[in-house]
Amino acid sequence: MPVAWNNAAERAPAGTGAFCHAAGGPPYASARLWPHRSLPARGFAAFIAAFACMILIPVVPLLGTPVFWGLLPFGAGAVLALFYSLQRSYSDGDLVEELTLWSDRVELVRHDPRQPDRSWNANPHWIRVSIRNGTRPVENYLTLSGNGREVELGAFLSPEERLVLEDELRLRLARLAQL
Incomplete structure (x- = not known):
């Protein structure tokens, strides 16, 4: 508790x-x-890294093509959006009574x-x-x-x-x- x-x-x-x-x-x-803190700091970093790797899986075969450069901003945006939302949620956990x-x-x-x-x-x-x-x-x-x-x-x-x-x-x- x-x-x-x-x-x-x-x-x-x-x-x-x-x-x-x-x-x-x-x-x-x-x-x-x-x-409660369901995601500790180490888990936070590991989750972001795993998510970034999962985003890269469908993009890696497209290396060197113009489609890669079209998909890269969306993949990076998804990783940044996840990072921001988890960071915001983590800072909300600083509530103390x-x-x-x-x-x-x-x-x-x-x-x-x-x-x-x-x-x-x-x-x-x-x-x-x-x-x-x-x-x-x-x-x-x-x-x-x-x-x-x-x-x-x-x-x-x-x-x-x-x-x-x-x-x-x-x-x-x-x-x-x-x-």
Whole structure:
């Protein structure tokens, strides 16, 4: 699952204001969520090279003929178009959501590759974690409500991963309320 949780110690340090955002304390827990990468960098290069070789197969017998020069721009264009579209898809995968939990604040920051960062925060005692089990807008739609807003969490995760994330988040919020 493309979620990494960083947990603080189970018990708060002796100092006052432990796990408190207002006092500048460390977060109780934080999670970093990112989309799946089905094609690693090495696979990306290998796929482009294999595609270029496949494009060359029907063109090689035409070497030295005027038809070769007519087909070459289209083959090169196809390789460049594939490269550009995969590169664009790869940069879209740089999307990251960071969820941070303190005793007095929960903060969600979404880092989009082509948009400014978006953030949301609320008091953890008033947050509602909910999941909608329908197909609209997506299956197992996970949201956080609080501070007058409702935000989506982990839109790029699979429905099963959103269920697991909901359980983990509810567990951490319950532990945080006991501190």
